[in-house]
Amino acid sequence: MELCGTALSCTPAAFLLLHLGLISTKAHENEFQIGLAGEEVTLNCMDIIPDSKLTRDTVVSWKYYNTLLCRMDKFSFWKTSAFIADRFDIKAPHKQLQVRNLKLSDAGIYTCEYGSHKVRTSLHILKLTLSLDGHFLQNEVPELILMQNSSGPLPDLNIILFDSNNNRVTAELQNKNRRKYIASLKKLEAMDSGTWVCQVRSDSPLINQNISFAVKVLGFQNPDLERKYATVDSTVTLSWHLNSQKIKWKEVFTGQLNWKQQEGANAHELLDFNVTAQGQLHETKKSSSFLFEIPERKPESTIEVKLPKVHFNHSGQYQCQLEYQGRYAQSKIELVVMKVSANPAGPLSRGANMTLTCQVSGLLPPGAYLRWERVNGTEMDIKNSKQQEVKLEVNISAAGLWSCHLIEDSDRKISLHYLVEEAPVWINYVIIGAAVGGSLLAFALGCLCIISGINWQRRRQRAKRMAQARQHLLENKTCQCQHRLKK
Structure with a gap:
């Protein structure tokens, strides 16, 4: 004790260090404690014996700086009307001071005295607030404010933030004057809802405090x-x-x-x-x-x-x-809608061409394109559009089932089919005849082809009927001969 008293004379600097808890003559006499605004803290009266073992004349008191908060002995308790009178209690049996609903102004030196003992506690208060009371819409940028108060010089705080997924968040510091830190966070997404953590660090005095706070982000689980x-x-x-x-x-x-x-x-x-x-x-x-x-x-x-x-x-x-x-x-x-069409819309005649058109209603994303292809066709029956083109035409001469695909990043997003039917033979005669120059002579030749085709079919049917008749007649004659032989 004598060494301590000689080495640490009561200079103002030494007294300040004692208050901050950096130098301690006796570990139980000088404490440093962190409190969070809005919560509660319990300050210890170190090494005090339980109530039941206190002597009748032992008096225990708590002070805030020089303001008496309460005094008690083995049988009585007296409480002042101090500034925290409605927010503190004494916890038995070790006379701990419990302060509820902490405020920044509660920071300071609290002293527990009993007998010849004095236990000083420097209470450092941190207050964290979030803009809009922590209730955000997606894409909003929250603002975080961290304030501190202490009995001595305020330390330079190091602040690290983690979101609800435990990912470190980069914060843009707007104001830093040691008493008040203001930081803007990232744009919020719906998935950011949950409990975030603010890590507060300082080397002098030693502060290592995690402050949890709730973030609620109202929005859509769909992509933007x-x-x-x-x-x-x-x-x-x-x-x-x-x-x-x-x-x-x-x-x-x-x-x-x-x-x-x-x-x-x-x-x-x-x-x-x-x-x-x-x-x-x-x-x-x-x-x-x-x-x-x-x-x-x-x-x-x-x-x-x-x-x-x-x-x-x-x-x-x-x-x-x-x-x-x-x-x-x-x-x-x-919503992107696809449609397909053909020109001409009728059946495809032999030797004729048809134009198939595939079209989508809106702009396509980068890497997306349209493709025409014939089902069970060859490589020659495939045509791709340029990227982001919304319309693709293909000239075809082969009937069958044709498909238009919208492809994005090698993934078929949607397909639409168009069945191209082959025209009957007699229609081909008309198309072939009408295609020769488009003149009246060509049209007459076409009509002649139709008539010739019809006459040819009629002659074929007539020959077939005649052959059937001859066969029927031959069968009748054979039956008559067999009948005569039997007689």
């Missing part, structure tokens, strides 16, 4: 832009999956579903919806001219529309938008 393909006259269902049930969002929010055929066009409201604090979804159909249905059975927290018979002009952007406290989040589905 989803592309869906359909063929004309097919049935397609478009779905948007809200994550409100998954993150237990206990607030009311509303939304609507709009459609527009292309960017810059007028939007048409198809339906609106609201979700109650209990998570119940209510939808109202707004459009009567647009042919669609709202399925009754669908996954929970899902906005869904069904197009029972897709038209080419049903293509475009379907945008689902939700609103919460004047802020908005949205998710789009781009």
